[in-house]
Amino acid sequence: MSGTPRASAKIEAGLRRGAAGAGAADTERQAARAAQRLGERIAAEDLADVSYTSVDSPLGRLLIAATSRGLVRVAFAEEDPDAVLERLALALSPRIVETAAPLEPVRRELEEYFAGRRRRFEISLDWTLIGGFRRRVLRATSEIPFGGVLSYGEIAAEAGSPRGSRAAGNALGANPIPIVIPCHRVLRSGGALGGYGGGLERKRLLLELEGAR
């Protein structure tokens, strides 16, 4: 055996520190910067199956996620982002990367909408997560114009199921793309708010913004 145990311990300690600079904080900062640039490259080369970012809005922070087909998810701040992303990983693909560039058109349209400068979203949507009756209900919902409202019964009828107002309510409550698919425009037949996945306060705000109430 060559060398002394003490020399070995010193060398091993030096090796464990790595050659990555003065301290752990430097390493973390450099790695974070490298990861940031990586995200930009992944976006530029379109290598992720799902991109997501978060944006501020009058309804609080929103997590928005898109595939190459279009916007696939809008989640309010109360929803645990980890859980939202895990479900997207299972349902779509685990190639999920945080990167703002692909979502820029969505961010811009949302900003214009909340500023009162946009009455209709033009971004494309990915309907993959929405199947069966839910899709029929939400398709019909996406046709309700800015400022307009329908009742649960009316939207059920539009979806081809005139007696299915309760089922329509459930479908609306499970809308993965709220705001953009305007499930807030569906009310009780007497005009009462009914329910909303993001909480009734948000529904009220959206309807006020649109001048519907």
Place this chain on the structure above:
Amino acid sequence: MTVSGLPPFQRFLDANRDAVWRLLVSSVGPDEAEDCFQETFIAALRAYPNLRGDSNMRAWVLTIAHRKATDHHRARARRALPVDPETLATSAAGAVGALAPRDEGLWQAVHGLPLRQRSAIILRYVGDLPHRDIAAAIGCSEEAARRSLHEGLSNLRKAVPA
């Protein structure tokens, strides 16, 4: 089961980026680490959906990083023949501006080691991988990995003044 159970790639990236960065800076230096870092995670992103949910993801991505670093060394060696270990050492370790002075000599010595010893040393101490994963990363037997590690340490003891 068709359900992969893999975490979103971003979470995997967040959890492993520091370890990959440390490994790459230690093996190719900070200037070249950036490219290798991107190559590593882009390769990982491409292969990611085929990974099993119960895999050791850290060992997996450090193995990819090690390969990218090795490719990088080989490419540089091809560009700059004949290979001068002194040049390699200074371009990799010498570029570490913020490196504590006490470690500078050590890292020059690491970069002067034969490739396999250097790989074993970096995977063991910077990557904190067990012998089994080092062997898999280098593509040798566990016994050979142990031997490379031992020889590498022994050479470092000779090269670095105590």
